Amino acid sequence: MSKSRPLSPPAAASDTPAVSRPGAEAAAPCTTSTELIHHPYVPPAGFQALVPAVHKASTVVFPNVAALRARNWKDKTGYTYGLHGTPTTFTLEERIATLEGGRQTLLAPSGLAAILLTFAALLKQGDEVLIPDNAYGPAKELARHELAGWGIAHRFYDPMQPAEALAGLISERTRLLWLEAPGSVTMEFPDLQGLVRAGRARGVLTGLDNTWGAGLAFNPFVLGTRDEPLGVDLSVQALTKYPSGGADLLMGSVTTRDEDLHLKLKFTHMRLGLGVGANDVEAVLRSLPSVALRYAAQDRAAREVAAFLQQRPEVVQLLHPAFAGSPGHEHWARHCAAAAGLFSVVFDARYAPEQVDAFVDALRLFKIGYSWGGAVSLAVPYEVPSMRKTGWPHAGGLVRFSIGLERPEDLIADLGQALARLQG
Structure with a gap:
């Protein structure tokens, strides 16, 4: 049962006589800001609709200090701060993970921000990333400028050469093999299976810009055969594109299947403060069924x-x-x-x-x-x-x-x- 509105306190006694106006009754006492801010009404539970609710928050409140200290934001069992997730963002993350064929997803303010999150989480000074020459232009510029300034090397490779040629490019410094299918603008579709196989043989993580595929053209985590199960380690999308479908918002995602890799990304995601707006999440959730x-x-x-x-x-x-x-x-x-x-x-x-x-x-x-x-x-x-x-x-x-x-x-x-x- 919902709580009823409390009675207003009686007006304080005063020696000053009230000033009356012809035809007017005594004015009701003013509602205070405290009453509005701490209003006790709680709507009844059990409301269900076809569209997920939109939860907006920076501050998340706790019933007591013990709950504040015990609650864990890393495994989605609770809420600690708006930046770490709300019911709305958790819902979209779970749906994108299903769409991509993964298990965990993180949201970022744009597709490029999702690429930055990947690079920042997996690369450190002295490491190297290999990027296809036909990749999304801003990702290449990110490598040329920010990554280079952080002491992270990069090399651009021709993704249409035989995958065996890539083995000669992978060095002891290479930590990430970046893939894009098809290439941005020029639309070449690489041998994903061969490239992932070459990276795996050298113990190098593989990440795919899967914006074109959108989780619909193919499953990036299942590229091989039953005898040789191959798949990328992580898949990035610009949800700006097909999942949104409205050309009216920016958002990105990073999806994985490996829990340890997901947590590594999630800690960097937290430290970089990569939040997304609840209204934008709502827009993607509304578009995703179609x-x-x-x-x-x-x-x-x-x-x-x-x-x-x-x-x-x-x-x-x-x-x-x-x-x-x-x-x-x-x-x-x-x-x-x-x-x-x-x-x-x-x-x-x-x-x-x-x-x-x-x-x-x-x-x-x-x-x-x-x-x-x-x-x-x-x-x-x-x-x-x-x-x-x-x-x-x-x-x-x-x-x-x-x-x-x-x-x-x-x-x-x-x-x-x-x-x-x-x-x-």
Whole structure:
């Protein structure tokens, strides 16, 4: 039974006569701030709804000092401080872990923050990380600047070389092998199984940027066979993309299966103060039940749009892992049945960079902007040679497309009119 509101205390006696106003009764005593702050009402238990509740807190209160001293935030058996978790954040972490095929998940303020958390937790001065040359650009910049300033070395490797070649790069200083599937912008799909095998043979941890896969295209923790069970040690996602689906928030996650590795990450997560807002967590929780439907719809639409562009004379190379002829297609086919709504095309070299830019400017339904995974289709031109150390075989300009939830035929019509302007 809920507690009732206490009676207001009687008004104090006073020698000063009350001033009356014509037609007005005596005013009720004012409610004090203390009454409002310490109001005893507690709503009845047992409320259940389809959507998880949103719990916002920095301070978490305890019934007594013994509880304060005994409560443990590390294993999700209790709450100690808002930064260490609330029912809302714990719920999203558990659901992302299930989506990824892992056992534990930590949330971070962005996908890049999740990568930073991984690097900071697993690397120290004198260590080295190997990063694919086609990885997400800000992750490479993080290695070039912050990691280098902390005395942590890095090397960029070509992920499309035979996995055996990686063994020659791993040294006694190498502590982490970073993976991305497919590569950012240029969309090559590496031999994940071979790369993980090479890292495991040398005792090196493997981490995967799985934002493209979103836990739906393949299970990053099950890459091998029954006779040779292979999988990454940790999987990172930018929940900003498909799990959110709204292009309106930033969030990242790090998922593991190993309890000791999870705790190592969790202590660093605590010391770095990587919190996320409850309203953003609520938004992801609301979108998550539809992520598989949206991912499949955007996959189908992207393949339809990509097939159109592949046939155009202006395009010399389609970069979409699900299409034969795209670099690493055979690796994609080994692990995946699905693909994200993301691909790139390389234009014929006869079109100057400014012409490719004009093509993008001419698009009407496609908006120009970074990120992907939302309902609105996007297009961004890139100068790939300035982004790569290893060889890039194309001379023409590249445009990356993120397909949203518009009708594919409408997007194809938009591309057709922009290509006509390119020809003109």
